[in-house]
Amino acid sequence: MHKVLIIDDSDINLTLIKALVLKLGDCEPILFERPLEALEWCRDNVPDLVIVDYMMPDMDGLRFIAAFRALHGRTEIPVLMITANDQKDIRYEALLGGANDFLTKPIDRIEFSARSRNMLALRTGQKFLADRAAYLAEKVEERTREIRERERELIFRISRAAEFRDPETGAHIQRMAHYSEIIARGLDLDDASCRLLLKAAPMHDVGKIGIPDYILLKPGRLTPQEFEVMKRHAELGYELLKDSGSEILQAGAEIALSHHEKYDGSGYPKGLKGHAIPLFGRIVAVADVFDALTSERPYKKAWSLDDALRFLENGRGAHFDPLCVEALLAGWEEVLEVRQRFHDEEMPLI
Structure with a gap:
């Protein structure tokens, strides 16, 4: 089950995006109207996809992305920013600041589905590689323990050879x-x-x-x-x-x-x-x-x-x-x- 974090100060937009996320299947939408509250949630939780609006009170989307990326282990998580069609400069700035892709208002359902699925596929690949790396690290540690145990036994037997x-x-x-x-x-x-x-x-x-x-x-x-x-x-x-x-x-x-x-x-x-x-x-x-x-x-x-x-x-x-x-x-x-x-x-x- 993918955790999809949605941050937008508009109840209508939150409701719409939540419905679109549910249609993706195997997704759990997590909604926040206030970006500071969402950021606090992210300190203890790791989303699989972040969808964030640009225009919000207290903290705009650019500042949220920068703060989110600064958290430990959050640098690779896909982020989609929602912007208006005429905010090209904002999109450029967001790309440099850590956004992976964009959605433009009004949100097109087909575009939303395609971009979101691409981002979730990216996240699935990341998690697979992370799990694979952890698995390999565990196997290396297991083999290392076996080698050390054999070395320990050999040392003991060498020592006993003299004692015999x-x-x-x-x-x-x-x-x-x-x-x-x-x-x-x-x-x-x-x-x-x-x-x-x-x-x-x-x-x-x-x-x-x-x-x-x-x-x-x-x-x-x-x-x-x-x-x-x-x-x-x-x-x-x-x-x-x-x-x-x-x-x-x-x-x-x-x-x-x-x-x-x-x-x-x-x-x-x-x-x-x-x-x-x-x-x-x-x-x-x-x-x-x-x-x-x-x-x-x-x-x-x-x-x-x-x-x-x-x-x-x-x-x-x-x-x-x-x-x-x-x-x-x-x-x-x-x-x-x-x-x-x-x-x-x-x-x-x-």
Whole structure:
């Protein structure tokens, strides 16, 4: 049903045009004698065709069209202006001001029908294209969501591939990723950065895929030579992920390379110090160590929360960025909720 807005200060003209509009079929005429009232109606309603007289009190047709076109989303709606036969200059001005076509007085019924149908056909085409654009946009968003979901699953599985070769569990990567997000929010990072970190943090140890089992699975302390081999996992992870076109995998590469750096410069692989260490690396360093300390492994018992917090506190400014430690402590209630949600025997997707 097309909404046809009719504005004319003459009751006779309104009655006549309404009757002509009804004869078009599938149309709902909406009548106004005062253009200001019609304009107010247009703020909350979208007509499919506007038929407006030129000579009216308070606001003539030219001013009405200009005000109507200024409303959001009203620039393409067809407008027919009614003028007298001798008002050619007015018609020219109206064309420049946004009118699409004209009706001359006295109104010819056949001309009215033809011009109105043309304008309504134009509007139908506009609505079809708008609906089509909205449909395509929805499909693009749907496909984008599917791609992102597949990327998310792939990232999780890549992360799990490293964990399968490590005594750590799948739940570990969930906990440390969520701890990382808690720290990021505590540092007032924007929402997009927090979401990116949550998705990228699980890849921090993906380079362990390239570490020999006799070192990775050794139950006892590593020799200095073995530890040098183990340290290579940071650079291996970076090399594996760095050339991806995915923002998440690029962030994962940065985290893999930097999460074993220490705030005082004594970490590896590059011995970066302070803020020279990427922020995501500084965040994940705290989250990863905290979860490793408080998780039981075949080669160690879990530390108590108090002992783990004491270790983080003692490592402020040496191993850890002090602000990252502070942010973890500030989100302590959320930390406990994450520990409760992700148990070692559970491996849900993030």
